[in-house]
Amino acid sequence: MSTTPTQASPIRRFLLVGRAVIAIAILAAVVGQLITSITFWTARGDESIPLNVLNFFSFFTIESNVLAVMVLAVLVAAQLGRPRIGRRFDVLLLCVSTYMVVTGIVYNTLLRGIELPQGATLGWSNEVLHLIAPLWMLADWLLSSGKRELRFGDLRVVVIFPLVWLAYTLLRGPFTRDQATGRDWWYPYPFLDPATHANGYVGVAIMCVIIAATVVLAAWGMIAISRARRRAGEAQPVAA
Template sequence: MRAVFVVVRILGAAAIICAVAGQLATSLRYWASAGVADPSVQLANFFSFFTIDSNLLAMLALAAGAAFLIGGRRTDSRWFAVFRLSVTSYMTVTLLVYNVLLRSIELPQGATLAWSNEILHVAAPLLVIFDWLCAPGRRRLPWTAIWSVIAFPLAWSIYTMIRGPLTHDVIAGTDHWYPYPFLNPELGSGGYLTVALYIVAIALLIGGVAAAAVWVSRRGRWPLPATRAAR
């Protein structure tokens, strides 16, 4: 079992790196063809997507998890268990939000690379969920760990809403840039109120997914008993 998950985690981390690098290379070519001489703003935009951020965090979690298994660690440390919990929650929400709200929309990171898109939004999230459910060493977590999970998405939302109106989008020719349409207050009649409702809804979704993942950790099954490290 441990050897299997070493391989699964290494392959998963490698797939994510290839997907991010492939999309970045595609975007760089797209920006160059659009006449962008200095792509520094576009690069910052690229790494401001929650999908990219959550996948890079997932890559780190998978790589570290593989290293811990190779090193003989029997149980996740507390910090790594919370990190895995956070990554699992973010990737699950990435899977849900993209496939429910965004699949038919061309996102503004440049021409989309199809195979990379499927890895980042479908394959990698499913792998991370599988890893949480089945990998050995999962630690029994307290319910308070959910607050740690919510912290990053809230910080990302604040960063996005501050940066959005200050960023000139050369490609679209607008004086603002938002990574996803539902975060753009200029779309629709609700303005910032509608955006705030979306942010609250996604925060609740992330918290709900985190609660479900904590519940799984406390059940002590799937398929190996969890270590009773927290009440």
């Protein structure tokens, strides 16, 4: 059953305000955590703050959230009268939404219980980046995906960035010094560190396969939702 313009108007307003608020919240969370981290690293006496900053932006969480700010800004602009970019943007939005959903899943199932040094983490920022923003991106998709022009073949595009990030992380890790522990290697997440697995790189490979499967399944589900809504005739202009 199609959504009438009258019915769509409150959803459009909700999405417009929500997208703007979440984009600002993510930006504030990233900047706030970076400032907190730099203060912490300086007080700890780390030799290379630039190395730590590079490591900070090597986290998949940070990268996916920065991408989320960008696509949310485009969506807000589109709702305020800018022309839609078209199918290429729909695929980009699919990618970013998938990365954010997977970020939320991985953090809240594998990483939430890990204790970090006192003062190293900005609590509210952590919740925005790992819980609130991923939930918003999922909700946004559920409300507006009927407009997206997507194909199951777009899964090939979704996996490109995670694979590139994974290759970068695994190749860089053994040659990056961990200034917190003094070790000669550094990985952004413990499940990617061979030293944390009894079987070394075999354990890392297993975790990589599990996470890759999560990415593919999440993207497949989001495409399926979008295509089902379009077939059901729910592709009225609810939101950009």
